[in-house]
Amino acid sequence: VAGANREGFHLRNVNFPRDFQADIVADVAVARDGDRCPRCGGRLRVQRAIELGHIFKLGTKYSEAMGATFLDREGKPRPLVMGCYGIGVGRLLAAVIEAHHDEEGIIWPENLAPFQVIVSVLDPEEPGLLGLGEELAEALAQAGWEVLLDDRDQSPGEKFHDAKLLGIPVLVVVGPRAARQKKVELERRRDGAKIAVAAEPSEVVAKTKELLGRA
Numbered sequence: 001v002a003g004a005n006r007e008g009f010h011l012r013n014v015n016f017p018r019d020f021q022a023d024i025v026a027d028v029a030v031a032r033d034g035d036r037c038p039r040c041g042g043r044l045r046v047q048r049a050i051e052l053g054h055i056f057k058l059g060t061k062y063s064e065a066m067g068a069t070f071l072d073r074e075g076k077p078r079p080l081v082m083g084c085y086g087i088g089v090g091r092l093l094a095a096v097i098e099a100h101h102d103e104e105g106i107i108w109p110e111n112l113a114p115f116q117v118i119v120s121v122l123d124p125e126e127p128g129l130l131g132l133g134e135e136l137a138e139a140l141a142q143a144g145w146e147v148l149l150d151d152r153d154q155s156p157g158e159k160f161h162d163a164k165l166l167g168i169p170v171l172v173v174v175g176p177r178a179a180r181q182k183k184v185e186l187e188r189r190r191d192g193a194k195i196a197v198a199a200e201p202s203e204v205v206a207k208t209k210e211l212l213g214r215a
Helices: 061-066 089-099 129-142 156-166 176-180 201-212
Strands: 053-059 069-071 077-079 082-087 117-121 147-150 170-174 183-188 194-198
Touching: 053 061, 061 082, 117 129, 117 156, 129 147, 129 170, 129 176, 129 201, 147 156, 170 176, 170 201, 176 183, 183 201, 194 201
Parallel strands: 117 147, 117 170
Antiparallel strands: 053 082, 069 077, 170 183, 183 194
């Protein structure tokens, strides 16, 4: 059975090459993971991927239609050879997240993170605690990082959970108990490394540089 080039009609008992000729004759199969290559004998490996960008060679199809030309060395007009390309910024971010995450959320690389540091004040109502958090956040911002200050009236557990979910590379925890000892805690998102440091802006900036791998 073959199409008759008319809507709603088909032809029966059609045979190739008796009744028609083909422009292309090929051995076509659906490729599956593990199939052997007919040329080199290697095994096909199927993997998931995301198209992050593309390039198309358009040739002179559109330039001829638009009359877009240039003058060659002899001064004669010729159609432009055109091409186009695109980069999927949204897809790029999705690909980064797919490659950098765990069961608790995103793990942003520092150079792509919307914020490099989050300062979490566990009890904003505690006298002096919010002021300390704001002071540290300002010092970190002055050092060149994008800083998010979490001064919400939420439980510590919620704040820790949200910080991991957002995937900000370094978490600075400003809590009542540590503050009474004049300390704060820093935690690196990618591996959970923690360090207690003096609650001084210069110390926090220096240790943040270490955690982010900056000289």
